[in-house]
Amino acid sequence: MRESRVEAALKAAVEAEGGLAIKLASVNRRGLPDRLILLPGGRVDFIELKAPGKKPRILQARMHNRIRELGARVAVIDTLEKVAAWRAALCSDTVTHDLPQAFAAKIRKADQPDGCWEWQASKNKKGYGLFKMGDRAIGAHRASWMIHFGSIPDGSCVLHRCDNPPCVNPDHLFLGTINDNNQDMKAKGRYASGDGSGARKHPERLARGERHGWSTHPESLPRGESRKNARFTPAEVLEIRSMSAAGISQREIAKQFGASRSTVRQIIERKTWSHL
Secondary structure: OOHHHHHHHHHHHHHHOOOEEEEOOOOOOOOOOOEEEEEOOOEEEEEEEOOOOOOOOHHHHHHHHHHHHOOOEEEEEOOHHHHHHHHHHHOOOOOOOOHHHHHHOOEEEOOOOOOOEEEOOOEOOOOOEEEEEOOEEEEHHHHHHHHHHOOOOOOOEEEEOOOOOOEOOHHHEEEEOHHHHHHHHHHOOOOOOHHHOHHHHOHHHOOOHHHOHHHHOHHHOOOHHHOOOOOOOHHHHHHHHHHHHOOOOHHHHHHHHOOOHHHHHHHHOOOOOOOO
16 A cells, blocks of 8 residues: 555545645755644644555654654554544544533524524534534534434544535434545535536636736736746846847857757747746
């Protein structure tokens, strides 16, 4: 098994918990773990990913110890089983005696017996409720399942039959896999693809023409010397064009400036450096 499979499984697990798995890269701080995990409720984990059986290098191990000394969590994960175990540890909070009462205080039940239970407390951007269990916040619909039915099996999602994200009515919830969740989303028309995508439904919202970022903020577009691969200065560009206007051949100009004829031709024809 490759490290990439373990990484993909971790990313899917983090996203299923409503978190972010940020890939770390540093040119001046070697040995950093592969991923910074940010979870609802303020939990932060550092994860070092490895192929099965592989161990952290000495430099990485030193950095892990340094991070732990600062009070942060660092885990080394090299198998899919360890991904599942890490996620299970997140969900290991037990439902305390006073938790159902605290949960019920944040619900508005519909008048109909089979109606939705609307979550009245904090929600995420997608409209799903957030409820604090232990030292972190989880999806209110997941908390509802745990309160009414017990623990959620590893790799399972809590789905809505009513297709109402703030709903926490346990009768409206069912368990499924991530694939079940995606298929359910498609079946209910919430999968933005083809004619259902935002770009197709509202093409007027696309940043095109004069509303494009390059038009509204031309100062942010790297030009001339500000480009990383710029070979000439503005003065040299103007000199190349003056030499061409004076009848000097492109071959001779290219030779004098140590450039190719095609580069010189593009400058003369204003296909490059067109702002001068």
